[in-house]
Amino acid sequence: MEFENIVTENNEGILHIIINRPKKLNALNRDTIQELHEAFTDAREDEEVKVVILTGSGEKAFVAGADISEFADFSAEEGRELAAKGQANLFDFVANFPKPVIAAVNGFALGGGLELAMAAHFRVASDNAKMGLPETSLGLIPGYGGTQRLPQLVGKGRAMEMIMTAGMIDAKQALQYNLVNHVCEPDELIEFTEKIAQKIMRNSLVAMSAAIRAVNANYEDGVNGFEVEISEFGSSFATEDFKEGTSAFLNKRKADFPGK
Template sequence: MSYNNILTSFSNGITTITINRPSKLNALNSETIQELHEAFKEADENHDTKIIIITGSGEKAFVAGADISEFANFSVEEGGRLAAEGQAKLFDFVANLSTPVIAAVNGFALGGGLELAMAAHFRVASDNAKLGLPEVSLGVIPGYGGTQRLPQLVGKGRAMEMIMTAGMIDASQALQSGLVNHVATQEELIPLAEKIASKIMRNSPVAISAAISAINAGFEDGVNGFESEISQFGNCFGTEDFTEGTQAFLNKRKPVFPGK
């Protein structure tokens, strides 16, 4: 499928999705959000894709925010609908994918850009990355999950400060706070993400999908994460991957997981 605002590539089990609006610092507009939804959906449904990496084109920005010109004149109802549709179409969609998603944050990740990175299952960042949620400086709050996911990742106090000051933190601060897992140079960023992806791909994709579901359950209101873990754990016993993994262990060989 061809896109206007993103690029996709596939190699060695990894689908890389690159937001490609360099003149706008890869800002998210409605068309880009729709294209990202379609690209993530296609990759997740492709049995050959084991890992998805999301990044931005160029060296300046992952995503520098949302395209403010699209919603500057919205009404209350339109604003609420914008957040609800965006969360369902992209941010919550990505967070709940069964395929692991790594955000390779190259440069600025602000507003909706940081929210997209936080929707990924984990993040690596370039050493020139700047991350923040500046929405209150525009008279609005984060609307694509930022007020929920940032506290989960860095704690309530740090999240309150970041959101209320509308300030940015650098890559080293993001690493220290747990917002990103690793920091690398621009040149080493994608190779690092691919190296981590290769480690993930040694394991059962069925079990990884179950783990994502169980972990996410612990952050959902009204859902008992421990009960979800028990259910997902039990379900694993009925998979071909469980049979292969246990037999490989008992026979002292490397497993070849069928992904079923």
């Protein structure tokens, strides 16, 4: 599928989804959010895609925020609709995606950009990355899950400070805060992230999908994550991947998971 605002590249099971609006520092507008939704929907159905790496074009920005010009004159109701639709179509969609999603954060990840990176299952950053939620400087609050996911990742106090000051932290601070898992040189970012993806691909995608559901259940109100884990654990025994994985282990060979 051809897109105007993003580029997709499949490299031996690793799908790169690249936000490609360099003149706008890859800012998110409605069209880009829709295209990302379509790309992730296609990736979910494509059996050749095992892992998704999400990044921005160039070295200046992952995503420098939302396109403010699109909603500067919105009413309260339009604002609620904007947040609800964006969360459903992209941010929650990515967070609950059944295949591993890694955000490769190159440069600025601000506002909606940081919210998109946080929706990924984990993050790798270049050492020139800058991250923040500056919405309060616009008279807003984060609307794409930022007030929920940031405290989950960095703790309530640090999240409150970042949101209230509307300031940025650098990659080193993000690593200290557990906001990112790794930091590397900008020209090594994609290669480094691909190496992690390759390690992931050695394992059972069926099991990883179950693990994503179980881990996410811990953050859902009214859901007992332990019960979800027990259910997903039990269901794993009925999969072909379990049979292959245990057989390979017992026979001291490398597993070749069928993905079923």
